[in-house]
Amino acid sequence: MPSSTQKLSIRSLWKVFGPHADYILKSDWRRKSRAEVQKETGHVIALRDATFDVAAGETFVVMGLSGSGKSTLVRCLLRLVEPSQGHVLVDGEDILEYSGKRLIQFRRKKAGMVFQRFGLLPHRSVLDNVAFGLEAQGINKRTRLDRALEVLQAVGLEGWEHNMPYELSGGMQQRVGLARALAADPEILLMDEPFSALDPLIRRDMQNELMKLQERIKKTIVFITHDLDEALKLGNRIAIMRDGAIVQIGTPEEIVATPSDEYVSEFTRDVRKAAVLPVRSIMTPPTLRVYDWQGPRVVLHEMGEAKEELAFVVDRDERLMGVVTGRAIAEAAQNGVASIKHLMQEPPIVVSADSTIEALLAQLLDYDWRIEVLPVVGADDELVGEVHRASVREVTLASKAGQPAALGQTQKGG
Amino acid sequence: MAQLRETLIVESEQSPTTGTSANETRRGWSTLLRITEGSLLQPVAAPLQALLALPKWVWLFGIALLVGSLFNFGRAAEVPEGLLIGATVARGVDRGVDWMVVNWDTALRAFNVTLLHYLILPLEKWLMGLPWWLVTGVVALVAYRMTGRVFALLATGMVVLMAAFGLYNLAMITLTIVITSTVLAVALGIPTGIAMAKSNRADAVIRPVLDLMQTMPSFVYLIPVIMLFGIGKVPGVIAVVIYAVPPIIRLTNLGIRQVDSSIIEAARAFGATGTQVLFKVELPLALPTLMAGLNQTIMMALGMVVVTSMIGAPGLGIEVLNGIARLEVGRGLLGGIGIVIMAIILDRITQGFSKSRQPARRAAG
Known part of the structure; x- marks a missing residue:
C-alpha cells in the first residue's frame, strides 16, 4: 500500500528501554523473546517491529493487555517517548527526522492527545485547560478562549468553563481532555485508554458520543484500549499487540472470525460472536x-x-x-x-x-x-x-459454550 | 473456626520440616546444648540458648571489645604522627582566605557597597520612615486576609506590645535584614532548586553541599565572612543567606519533582516547550511546597538574628547580646520576645499563603 494515500504510516518501529538500546537492536538480541532479553540484559523491548497504516478519517484501535507496548506505541507517535528505530510517517513526512522546533509545531497543530488519567492542569479552570495548547502556540487570549468555548460546547460542557477540574466528575473531566485535544483542530487524534478510568455506564455513554462526534469531525483516530468490546465497537480496524509486537491487524469481524493465533483467540473467546459477525x-x-x-x-x-x-x-x-x-x-x-x-x-x-x-x-x-x-x-x-x-x-451456541472452555484453558495455562 | 483449626494443624505439621534447615546450620551449637542436658548446667541452658541465637557479628564485636579492654596497647593505640595532616590543612585554608582577602578586595568591596546601598539601606530607610501605626495596620490587614479574624487581632496586639516595649525601631532593622536575606535566598535558591529538579547530576552534587551548610555550625563560617566582608549588616545578611538558603532549595527541588508526571506529559503533548512547562505547569503546581520552603527560610533567618548581631548586624539580636553581656535578664527577655513575635507573625502569614494554594495540590494528588 503506498504510504501517500495514508494519513499515518508506521514502519518497523522499535523501542527498547535501557542504557544500551542501540546494542540490543544491532545484535542478535533483537530476535530473542522479550522475557529473555529482559532477564539477561535488563533491557525491555517495549515495541517490536510495529508496522501499520491508518487511513484519513479511520478509527484505528490498538488493543492489548497492560505491558503489551500499546501505550509506548501511541507515545512514539508524538515522540513523547523517543522510538529507538523505525519511521513514523505523517502525510508522508517522517516525524522522527523533525528538529525540536518542528516537532513542537507538529504537536501543537497536527495531533491532539487524550490521556487515561486526563492530565488536566489542576490549577487552571476548565476553559484555560482547553485553551492550553493554543496558549502554548502563542495565540492571543481572546481568540483562544473563544475557540475553547466553542469546543467545550461540542463536547457538551457548556456552563462548566469557569469550574476547576476537581469540581467535575471523571466523565466530565475526560470531556475536558477531549475538548483540549480538539481545540487546535488537529487532523490526528491520539487516545490512550481514554475511557478506562471511567465507570462502565459513563464509559458506554462516552463511547457513543465519541462515535457521534467522529461522524461529524472525521478525524484520524488512533485509539488505545485493553477492552475488546470497546475495540470492536469503535474500531474500523483493530491491531492486537502482545509483548511489544503486533500480532494481528484486521477489521473487528476478521479479528473475531479468524483470530491469527492462540493469543488473539483467547481475547475473542468471550465475545458474543453473533453480535459482531455479519450474516x-x-x-x-x-x-x-x-x-x-x-x-x-x-x-x-x-x-x-x-x-x-x-x-x-x-x-x-x-x-x-x-x-x-x-x-x-x-x-x-x-x-x-x-x-x-x-x-x-x-x-x-x-x-x-x-x-x-x-x-x-x-x-x-x-x-x-x-x-x-x-x-x-x-x-x-x-x-x-x-x-x-x-x-x-452453531454460532450462537458456540459463543455461549466458549466461556467455560476458556476458563478451563486459562486454568491449565496458569 | 474449623477452617482456622485446619490451617493451624497444617502449619504445625509443616514447621518441623521448615525448621530443620535452620537447625542444621546451627548444628554446632545444638550439640553443645545437648551435652548440657541432664548435667548441672541444665538451669543455664535456656538463657545460653538465647545468647547462642545471636548473629555471629555480634559475637565477634563482643570478643573484640573484650580483647581491647584486657590488653594495654601503649603507643600502638594512638594515631601515628605521619597521618596527622590537620594542622597543614588548617594552615592551607588560612592562606587561601588571606589570599582572597588581599586579591579579591575590590570585588568584595564593590559587592559590599552595592548590597548595602542599593538594597539594605533604602529598604531600611523606607521601613523606618513608615509610621508605626500604619505598619501595625498593614500587619493586621494581611493577617486577616491570610489567616482570619482571631489571628489578625492577636497579631495587632503583639505588634502594639512590641512597640510598647520600645523595640519597634530595632524590629524594623531586623525585618530589613530578614527581608534582604530572604530575597537573596529566594533569588539564589529557586533557580538552584530548579536545576536540581531538572538534573539528577546537579542534585547529586548540590545535595551534600546543602547537608554541609545545614550541619556546619554557623560560627565556623562567621570567621571567613568577617574577614571577607568586614562587620555590619552585609556580612550579617550573607551569614543568614548561607544558613537559610538550603530549605528553599530543597523544597523547590522537591516541589517540582513531586508534580504528577502525567500532567507534564500532557503539557508536552500539546507542544509546550521546556520553559512553558516550567512556568505554566511545574512552578504553579510546586507553589505550595515552594511556600513551605519560603516559610522555613524566613524562620531560619529569624533564628540567625542573635548570631548575626555578634558580627555587628544591628537589630533585636543586639538587645539579646547586650542582655547576656551585662547580665540584664529583663532586657534579654524583651529582645527575645520581640524576635518570637516577629517569628509568629511571619510564620502564620506565610503559612496562610501556602494554605490558600492548597486546592490545587489536592486535585493534583
Missing part, C-alpha cells in the same frame, strides 16, 4: 436459483437434480423475487402452467448480508422456527447466498 460470514452460496421466466417443468427438473424442496427465484438482475416450493411446482407442471411467476411466495424473511447474526435472530423470533433455510441478499437486493438454521445455531 455474510455464515452464509453459503445458494444451492438452487431459478429465473422468473423459466417454466415449471425446467424448474422441477432442476429441483430434482439438486434434491431440493425449495428454490429461490431471481429476475434477470439477480434480484430476489420470491421462493417456490417443490409441491407447488409439481402441481403446476401437471396442470400445464406456463410460467412460475404466479407460483412464487414472499420469502418469510429476507436477510441482508451485512447485518449481524444477532439482528437475524431478532427477525427469526417473529417467525416460525422451523424455517430451515433463508435467502441472503446484498445491498441491491441481489441474491448472494443462503443461511441454514444449523449454522445460526
Whole structure:
C-alpha cells in the first residue's frame, strides 16, 4: 500500500528501554523473546517491529493487555517517548527526522492527545485547560478562549468553563481532555485508554458520543484500549499487540472470525460472536436459483437434480423475487402452467448480508422456527447466498459454550 | 473456626520440616546444648540458648571489645604522627582566605557597597520612615486576609506590645535584614532548586553541599565572612543567606519533582516547550511546597538574628547580646520576645499563603 494515500504510516518501529538500546537492536538480541532479553540484559523491548497504516478519517484501535507496548506505541507517535528505530510517517513526512522546533509545531497543530488519567492542569479552570495548547502556540487570549468555548460546547460542557477540574466528575473531566485535544483542530487524534478510568455506564455513554462526534469531525483516530468490546465497537480496524509486537491487524469481524493465533483467540473467546459477525460470514452460496421466466417443468427438473424442496427465484438482475416450493411446482407442471411467476411466495424473511447474526435472530423470533433455510441478499437486493438454521445455531451456541472452555484453558495455562 | 483449626494443624505439621534447615546450620551449637542436658548446667541452658541465637557479628564485636579492654596497647593505640595532616590543612585554608582577602578586595568591596546601598539601606530607610501605626495596620490587614479574624487581632496586639516595649525601631532593622536575606535566598535558591529538579547530576552534587551548610555550625563560617566582608549588616545578611538558603532549595527541588508526571506529559503533548512547562505547569503546581520552603527560610533567618548581631548586624539580636553581656535578664527577655513575635507573625502569614494554594495540590494528588 503506498504510504501517500495514508494519513499515518508506521514502519518497523522499535523501542527498547535501557542504557544500551542501540546494542540490543544491532545484535542478535533483537530476535530473542522479550522475557529473555529482559532477564539477561535488563533491557525491555517495549515495541517490536510495529508496522501499520491508518487511513484519513479511520478509527484505528490498538488493543492489548497492560505491558503489551500499546501505550509506548501511541507515545512514539508524538515522540513523547523517543522510538529507538523505525519511521513514523505523517502525510508522508517522517516525524522522527523533525528538529525540536518542528516537532513542537507538529504537536501543537497536527495531533491532539487524550490521556487515561486526563492530565488536566489542576490549577487552571476548565476553559484555560482547553485553551492550553493554543496558549502554548502563542495565540492571543481572546481568540483562544473563544475557540475553547466553542469546543467545550461540542463536547457538551457548556456552563462548566469557569469550574476547576476537581469540581467535575471523571466523565466530565475526560470531556475536558477531549475538548483540549480538539481545540487546535488537529487532523490526528491520539487516545490512550481514554475511557478506562471511567465507570462502565459513563464509559458506554462516552463511547457513543465519541462515535457521534467522529461522524461529524472525521478525524484520524488512533485509539488505545485493553477492552475488546470497546475495540470492536469503535474500531474500523483493530491491531492486537502482545509483548511489544503486533500480532494481528484486521477489521473487528476478521479479528473475531479468524483470530491469527492462540493469543488473539483467547481475547475473542468471550465475545458474543453473533453480535459482531455479519450474516455474510455464515452464509453459503445458494444451492438452487431459478429465473422468473423459466417454466415449471425446467424448474422441477432442476429441483430434482439438486434434491431440493425449495428454490429461490431471481429476475434477470439477480434480484430476489420470491421462493417456490417443490409441491407447488409439481402441481403446476401437471396442470400445464406456463410460467412460475404466479407460483412464487414472499420469502418469510429476507436477510441482508451485512447485518449481524444477532439482528437475524431478532427477525427469526417473529417467525416460525422451523424455517430451515433463508435467502441472503446484498445491498441491491441481489441474491448472494443462503443461511441454514444449523449454522445460526452453531454460532450462537458456540459463543455461549466458549466461556467455560476458556476458563478451563486459562486454568491449565496458569 | 474449623477452617482456622485446619490451617493451624497444617502449619504445625509443616514447621518441623521448615525448621530443620535452620537447625542444621546451627548444628554446632545444638550439640553443645545437648551435652548440657541432664548435667548441672541444665538451669543455664535456656538463657545460653538465647545468647547462642545471636548473629555471629555480634559475637565477634563482643570478643573484640573484650580483647581491647584486657590488653594495654601503649603507643600502638594512638594515631601515628605521619597521618596527622590537620594542622597543614588548617594552615592551607588560612592562606587561601588571606589570599582572597588581599586579591579579591575590590570585588568584595564593590559587592559590599552595592548590597548595602542599593538594597539594605533604602529598604531600611523606607521601613523606618513608615509610621508605626500604619505598619501595625498593614500587619493586621494581611493577617486577616491570610489567616482570619482571631489571628489578625492577636497579631495587632503583639505588634502594639512590641512597640510598647520600645523595640519597634530595632524590629524594623531586623525585618530589613530578614527581608534582604530572604530575597537573596529566594533569588539564589529557586533557580538552584530548579536545576536540581531538572538534573539528577546537579542534585547529586548540590545535595551534600546543602547537608554541609545545614550541619556546619554557623560560627565556623562567621570567621571567613568577617574577614571577607568586614562587620555590619552585609556580612550579617550573607551569614543568614548561607544558613537559610538550603530549605528553599530543597523544597523547590522537591516541589517540582513531586508534580504528577502525567500532567507534564500532557503539557508536552500539546507542544509546550521546556520553559512553558516550567512556568505554566511545574512552578504553579510546586507553589505550595515552594511556600513551605519560603516559610522555613524566613524562620531560619529569624533564628540567625542573635548570631548575626555578634558580627555587628544591628537589630533585636543586639538587645539579646547586650542582655547576656551585662547580665540584664529583663532586657534579654524583651529582645527575645520581640524576635518570637516577629517569628509568629511571619510564620502564620506565610503559612496562610501556602494554605490558600492548597486546592490545587489536592486535585493534583
